[in-house]
Amino acid sequence: MLYYLSLLEGTISELRLFQYITFRTLGAAATAFVISLLLAPGLINRLRMINFEELKTDDRVSALDRNDKVGTPTMGGLLIILAAAGSTLFWAIPTNMYVLLTLGTFCLMGAIGFADDYLKIKRRNGLSVKMKFTAQLTWAVLAYAVLWSIPEMQERVRDLMVPFFKYPILDMGLIGGFIFMVVVLVGASNAVNLTDGLDGLAIGCSNSVAGAYLFLTYVAGHFNFAEYLQVPFVRGSGELTVFCGALLGAGLGFLWYNCHPAKIFMGDTGSLAIGGAIAMLAILIKQELLLIIIGGVFVIEAASVMLQSSWFKFTRKRTGTGKRIFKCAPLHHHFEFVEKERAMDENRTPELVETVIVTRFWILGIIFALIGVATLKIR
Helix, strand or coil: CHHHHHHHCCCCHHHHHHHCHHHHHHHHHHHHHHHHHHHHHHHHHHHHHCCCECCCCCHHHHHHCCHHHCCCECCCHHHHHHHHHHHHHHHCCCCCHHHHHHHHHHHHHHHHHHHHHHHHHHHCCCCCHHHHHHHHHHHHHHHHHHHHCCHHHHHHCCEECCCCCCCCCEECHHHHHHHHHHHHHHHHHHHHHHHCCCCCHHHHHHHHHHHHHHHHHHHHCCHHHHHHHCCCCCCCHHHHHHHHHHHHHHHHHHHHHHCCCCCCCCHHHHHHHHHHHHHHHHHHCCCCCHHHHHCHHHHHHHHHHHHHHHHHHHHHHHHCCCCCCCCCCCHHHHHHHHHHHHHHHCCCCCCCHHHHHHHHHHHHHHHHHHHHHHHHHCC
16 A cells, blocks of 8 residues: 555655565564554453463373463464554555455465364364365365466466476466365465464464565566576566565564463464465465475474374274374474473473474474575576
């Protein structure tokens, strides 16, 4: 919205600053951060008043004695959505189709997560996997139809770009492109959801990914940079940089209250929204497979769950007794159990275990993000 002030630069020359994506990205990040800090206390109190709180400890980690998390307000993803979406509309060009698609994905995935959180609290059972997938698939159909209506995107959505290669390696066709989009959208949103298990873990790793795609969207929307780095140039996608800045600012603001000991959890409302938005960013600038590297922590967490489940079913079928690869999945819970056992062997009380695990995962997230960005020079 503030972009339109630049049209008055003939009257006030300083207003030309609002033409620059870099300036508006910084403004969006700062605005989202401030909105998060201002809204969080009221939202936390409100969620407590209406009893939207964590009801019980996950049965998988009941042995870890994590009852201190029971009663913590959840659905904190509302804070991230309000701050990021509001700041984006304020600083970006609101008519940009790529921004609208990303915001639509962000809010719709958040709505799916909200419904899941609400039902878990009120009825003890959230949305079924089938219901979640149906909602995500419906949005994917609409988003794909919109992209197909943009002439220059018709070829893009069919192309399969692979890291380290300058040009598409495969034309997936109309159906193949859609299936690929659904896999990226559903996979990313659920991977972030699986990572949301410790205070600050998911949002900290999400901030690293948002920072990486802030750079990638800026490059994709700048013809000279895109040509120099041999990445697809997507006209108008530079405005997505503003959204990435807003998402990063909102994430940092949320982390202020979500770091250990957390005063609020993001819930599925936040994890599905962030995962869906990141997936749409990757889809729009044709860096979907690069998300596997940049979001390496999310991939590892999701892979640990799939490996654990597959191996348990396989061994139970073969031997009658299911065996596990990890002490618990997702992987961050495995490390919690390892540290607890180590502390018992050494006759000491484990201290700051959660903080140590989360910090190390953040470090990994930053490293994966840097490696992903560095691949632009290896082509």
